[in-house]
Amino acid sequence: MKRAILNLSTLAALFLLIGCASYYPQVVDIPLIQGKGDTRFNVGCFAAPELNGKGDITPDEGYFKASLRHNVNFGFHGTLSVGVSDILAVQAYTSFDALLRCHLQGALGLYKGFENNTVIEMYGGGGFGTAGFWNLETDFYSLCFTQFNIGKTSVGNGNLDYGFGLKGGYVFNDYEEYNIHYSDKANKKNSWIIEPSAFIRFGGKKAKMNIMVNYMWADNIPKPYYFPLSIGMGLNYKFGKYK
Numbered sequence: 461m462k463r464a465i466l467n468l469s470t471l472a473a474l475f476l477l478i479g480c481a482s483y484y485p486q487v488v489d490i491p492l493i494q495g496k497g498d499t500r501f502n503v504g505c506f507a508a509p510e511l512n513g514k515g516d517i518t519p520d521e522g523y524f525k526a527s528l529r530h531n532v533n534f535g536f537h538g539t540l541s542v543g544v545s546d547i548l549a550v551q552a553y554t555s556f557d558a559l560l561r562c563h564l565q566g567a568l569g570l571y572k573g574f575e576n577n578t579v580i581e582m583y584g585g586g587g588f589g590t591a592g593f594w595n596l597e598t599d600f601y602s603l604c605f606t607q608f609n610i611g612k613t614s615v616g617n618g619n620l621d622y623g624f625g626l627k628g629g630y631v632f633n634d635y636e637e638y639n640i641h642y643s644d645k646a647n648k649k650n651s652w653i654i655e656p657s658a659f660i661r662f663g664g665k666k667a668k669m670n671i672m673v674n675y676m677w678a679d680n681i682p683k684p685y686y687f688p689l690s691i692g693m694g695l696n697y698k699f700g701k702y703k
Contacts, residue, residue: 483589483601483631484508485655485674486563487692488553489539490609490625492579493571497700498543502670504694506555508533508687533557533687537694547571551583563589565603579623581609605629611659619668621661629653631678651680661696670696 489502509532535557543549549569556562565587573579588602611623631651659672674690 483603483633483651483653483676483678484533484687485657485676485690486553486555486565487537487657487672487674487690488551488565488607489541489670489696490611490623490657490659490672491539491541491549491551491581492609492611492613492621492623493541493543493549493569493581494573494579494613496543496546498698499700500539500541500696500698502539502541502694502696503537504670504692505536506534506690506692508557508690510687537692542700543571549581549583551585553587561590563587565605567605567607577613577615579609579611579613581607583607583609599633601631601633603629603631605653614665618662619665621659621668623659625655625657625659627653627655627657629655649680651678653678666698668696668698670694 485508487504487506489500491498491500491502493500535555537553537555539551539553541549541551547570549571551567551569553565553567554562565585567583567585569581569583571579571581584606586602586604588600590600605627606629607625607627609623609625611621613621615621629652631653633650653676655674655676657672657674659670661668661670663669670693672692674692676688676690678688
């Protein structure tokens with residue numbers, strides 16, 4: 461009975477600690493727009509493991525602090541990207557995680573396609589989201605960013621797409637919080653971020669499976685208040701007429 465209560469307490473602590481992440485890299489689709497009217501819709505799920513901690517639970521540490529080192533977040537995401545002219549594209553993205561926190565962002569971009577099916581893109585935009593709740597209070601953050609994408613489309617008989625992205629931005633997130641025991645205090649500060657990403661898509665000419673991996677470096681967000689890795693997968697669908 462005591463073991464069952466301990467396991468339930470640990471599980472409850474883990475769900476509470478999912479909310480401790482100030483920010484984690486978002487699995488925004490890298491569309492590789494090919495022309496005016498090209499429209500991409502990408503939807504799926506993601507997992508964001510916490511990679512900052514190592515080792516087993518020690519008697520002095522307890523389950524609460526140890527669970528900070530062994531944590532994972534998960535949720536759903538969706539991206540809509542549209543080529544609105546021969547060089548201009550727009551993009552909208554949203555995600556929801558296990559604690560019903562959300563992230564919303566929009567971007568305006570330039571793109572260029574080449575004869576060997578290589579596409580380069582440059583986006584700039586902003587977003588905002590909820591970064592979890594502590595003591596019945598919700599934390600919000602905002603973000604401005606720019607992102608460069610490069611990749612190839614429709615490679616081989618499997619209609620393979622693959623590419624890379626590099627995102628740089630600034631997260632505005634500054635407040636004080638206490639842990640569940642009110643014994644520790646940490647400042648979630650504004651921070652520069654750098655997010656490299658890679659993806660691969662495969663399937664038919666219009667509908668493809670999409671797998672993406674994102675990593676993040678943050679210069680001023682105290683660990684473990686961000687999760688540096690996000691892994692997403694889902695379905696990417698292409699529609700619209702374009703040249």
